[in-house]
Amino acid sequence: MSKNKNTYWKTNLKYLAILLTIWFIVSFLFGIVLAEYLNQFMLGGFPLGFWFAHQGSIYAFVILIFVYVYLMNKLDKKYDVDEI
Amino acid sequence: MSTQTWTYLLVGLTFLVYIIIAIVARAGSTKEFYVAGGGVNPIANGMATAADWMSAASFLSMAGLIAFMGFSGGQYLMGWTGGYVLLALLLAPYLRKFGKFTVPDFIGERYYSKNARLVALICALFVSFTYVVGQMKGVGVAFARFLNVPFDTGVLIGIGIVFFYAVLGGMKGITYTQVAQFCVLIFAFTVPAIFISLQMTGNPIPQIGFGSKGTDGVYLLEKLNLLSTDLGFDSYTNIDRGNLVNMFFITGALMFGTAGLPHVIVRFFTVPRVKDARISAGWALLFIAILYTTAPAVAVFARTNIINTLSDKPYSQVPEWFTNWEKTGLLSFEDKNNDGTIQYVADAQLNELTVDRDIIVLANPEIANLPPWVIGLVVAGGLAAALSTAAGLLLVISTSISHDLLKNYLRPDISEKGELYAARVAIAVAVVAAGLAGLNPPGFVAQVVALAFGLAASSFFPAIILGIFDKRMNQQGAISGMIIGIIFTTTYIIYFKPQLGGPGLPENFWWGISPEGIGTLGMIINFVVALLVSRFTSPPPPEVVALTERIRTPRGADSPSGQTH
Numbered sequence: 001m002s003k004n005k006n007t008y009w010k011t012n013l014k015y016l017a018i019l020l021t022i023w024f025i026v027s028f029l030f031g032i033v034l035a036e037y038l039n040q041f042m043l044g045g046f047p048l049g050f051w052f053a054h055q056g057s058i059y060a061f062v063i064l065i066f067v068y069v070y071l072m073n074k075l076d077k078k079y080d081v082d083e084i
Numbered sequence: 085m086s087t088q089t090w091t092y093l094l095v096g097l098t099f100l101v102y103i104i105i106a107i108v109a110r111a112g113s114t115k116e117f118y119v120a121g122g123g124v125n126p127i128a129n130g131m132a133t134a135a136d137w138m139s140a141a142s143f144l145s146m147a148g149l150i151a152f153m154g155f156s157g158g159q160y161l162m163g164w165t166g167g168y169v170l171l172a173l174l175l176a177p178y179l180r181k182f183g184k185f186t187v188p189d190f191i192g193e194r195y196y197s198k199n200a201r202l203v204a205l206i207c208a209l210f211v212s213f214t215y216v217v218g219q220m221k222g223v224g225v226a227f228a229r230f231l232n233v234p235f236d237t238g239v240l241i242g243i244g245i246v247f248f249y250a251v252l253g254g255m256k257g258i259t260y261t262q263v264a265q266f267c268v269l270i271f272a273f274t275v276p277a278i279f280i281s282l283q284m285t286g287n288p289i290p291q292i293g294f295g296s297k298g299t300d301g302v303y304l305l306e307k308l309n310l311l312s313t314d315l316g317f318d319s320y321t322n323i324d325r326g327n328l329v330n331m332f333f334i335t336g337a338l339m340f341g342t343a344g345l346p347h348v349i350v351r352f353f354t355v356p357r358v359k360d361a362r363i364s365a366g367w368a369l370l371f372i373a374i375l376y377t378t379a380p381a382v383a384v385f386a387r388t389n390i391i392n393t394l395s396d397k398p399y400s401q402v403p404e405w406f407t408n409w410e411k412t413g414l415l416s417f418e419d420k421n422n423d424g425t426i427q428y429v430a431d432a433q434l435n436e437l438t439v440d441r442d443i444i445v446l447a448n449p450e451i452a453n454l455p456p457w458v459i460g461l462v463v464a465g466g467l468a469a470a471l472s473t474a475a476g477l478l479l480v481i482s483t484s485i486s487h488d489l490l491k492n493y494l495r496p497d498i499s500e501k502g503e504l505y506a507a508r509v510a511i512a513v514a515v516v517a518a519g520l521a522g523l524n525p526p527g528f529v530a531q532v533v534a535l536a537f538g539l540a541a542s543s544f545f546p547a548i549i550l551g552i553f554d555k556r557m558n559q560q561g562a563i564s565g566m567i568i569g570i571i572f573t574t575t576y577i578i579y580f581k582p583q584l585g586g587p588g589l590p591e592n593f594w595w596g597i598s599p600e601g602i603g604t605l606g607m608i609i610n611f612v613v614a615l616l617v618s619r620f621t622s623p624p625p626p627e628v629v630a631l632t633e634r635i636r637t638p639r640g641a642d643s644p645s646g647q648t649h
Binding site: 002005008009012016018020023027028031032033037039043044045046047049050051052053055057058059061062064065066068069072073076079080081082083 | 150157161162165166169170171172173174177291292294295296303304305306321322328329331332335336339345357358359362363365366370371373375376379380465543633636637638640649
């Protein structure tokens with residue numbers, strides 16, 4: 001693997017680590033583990049922990065994928081491994 | 085027009101559309117049959133993936149399930165959407181670059197082993213078949229209730245339609261039919277929700293409506309919590325502390341299982357480029373999220389409406405929909421204290437009303453007094469959901485047989501024409517077999533969906549991830565990981581499922597984890613075993629290491645048929 005491809009892959013892994021950490025936080029932490037604590041706060045008529053489990057985590061998932069696509073398309077171009 | 089006429093009209097119309105699409109999008113080659121020629125637009129593929137994913141269970145059962153579970157129902161919402169993040173980030177782009185037709189293709193080549201391919205093939209067949217039987221049953225139920233045909237006839241009509249467009253069109257026909265089915269099902273799910281949200285809260289967006297104030301100025305959720313606790317039920321938004329570990333594991337098993345399901349993964353082989361595979365997963369989740377964020381709103385509306393309409397009301401004055409559903413046996417009233425009034429309470433000794441959770445979505449428009457065409461629309465939507473998922477699964481079954489088993493295992497010298505013919509025969513046999521099993525489902529079928537997700541999570545998911553992200557992973561590691569993961573998960577599920585003959589009792593669950601959630605643990609075990617074994621055995625051959633490096637960058641992704649295999 002050339003040096004260039006190596007840094008490309010490392011950056012990819014860094015993006016994955018960050019995005020998947022957020023993925024874990026919004027669902028497993030906010031929606032389950034910390035939900036009881038968060039339920040003392042209200043978002044309109046929603047207790048916050050309940051909102052994360054039934055709504056918020058799903059919105060976050062969608063945003064995460066689109067951010068990933070944006071970052072990777074940019075990265076592909078930078079390292080000249082993108083498709084025509 | 086009556087509800088009946090509207091239902092016939094809308095169901096007939098949508099079926100006509102599916103058939104026309106099937107005729108226009110016939111498959112002419114194996115490439116078209118397996119992966120729709122590899123040229124599907126990413127947004128269209130997103131819609132098809134969404135329709136493929138959202139089954140009769142998502143459409144008909146999930147909102148009802150949540151309505152009776154409250155907070156814990158979030159495990160289905162997060163579990164069945166979160167897996168797409170894993171798919172988009174960890175699997176789809178690399179598998180697309182790999183550029184073959186099936187999951188066993190990848191496992192077989194990455195682990196340079198026919199046995200690994202065979203293990204993957206058996207898992208794929210098992211997972212897909214258990215799943216498809218449930219869909220056929222869903223078709224039968226929807227027909228039976230709304231078109232007044234016997235359950236059996238309903239299943240037979242379903243078989244006929246799927247047979248026609250799946251055998252003719254393969255993945256190409258299925259993909260474009262699924263695009264149409266997505267439009268029907270999402271329209272059918274959201275329209276009643278919007279009406280009801282407007283009725284109850286004045287807000288047309290259900291996702292916001294169920295967190296808004298009702299017509300009486302009280303927050304809807306607050307009111308539902310109060311109604312529930314008054315009747316002795318748990319407060320709707322409250323958290324059952326004792327169930328949190330189990331909820332964590334179930335959510336995980338559903339997410340990792342989603343990312344390992346062959347009929348979902350194969351959808352990302354149908355787009356032209358790696359970047360299309362990434363964005364296609366994004367579109368798919370966006371389209372899925374429309375239904376998955378509406379469902380919890382429907383759950384809250386329905387639960388509130390049921391309590392308001394029925395609790396403490398005289399039985400002689402129940403609305404017409406109540407009597408209709410009573411006839412199906414899915415709703416029943418037993419006047420235990422002979423006062424002629426419906427007591428709907430948590431205490432099983434005193435409770436007089438039994439509501440089957442599966443009727444919530446179908447009955448919801450009637451409960452809210454919506455016009456008859458909305459009810460017809462919901463039926464057409466439910467059928468679209470069941471048919472699209474069934475077709476996607478049947479394709480995986482037929483591909484597994486004609487491509488993985490026949491072409492790559494038994495008779496490598498088979499011609500393209502012979503393989504396409506075999507694929508058509510396989511899908512025809514699979515449709516009929518699934519239909520027959522749906523007519524007469526063995527008692528265990530409903531119970532094995534847990535097994536389908538558990539198996540996908542504990543077998544495919546780690547094997548694929550390691551195949552991409554760990555260059556040192558070899559066949560010894562991957563195969564032992566898969567086998568131990570599968571054996572552990574299957575044993576635990578069978579042992580703790582009385583319906584499968586297991587002697588285990590819930591109080592003996594490990595850390596309170598129910599069979600539905602054990603796939604998460606099976607997956608972790610698979611990862612650990614695979615990593616350990618691989619480090620103590622010989623490294624993979626150089627050409628496999630080169631393959632692993634090749635799939636890590638997008639450039640040069642051939643269309644799937646580009647390679648002679």
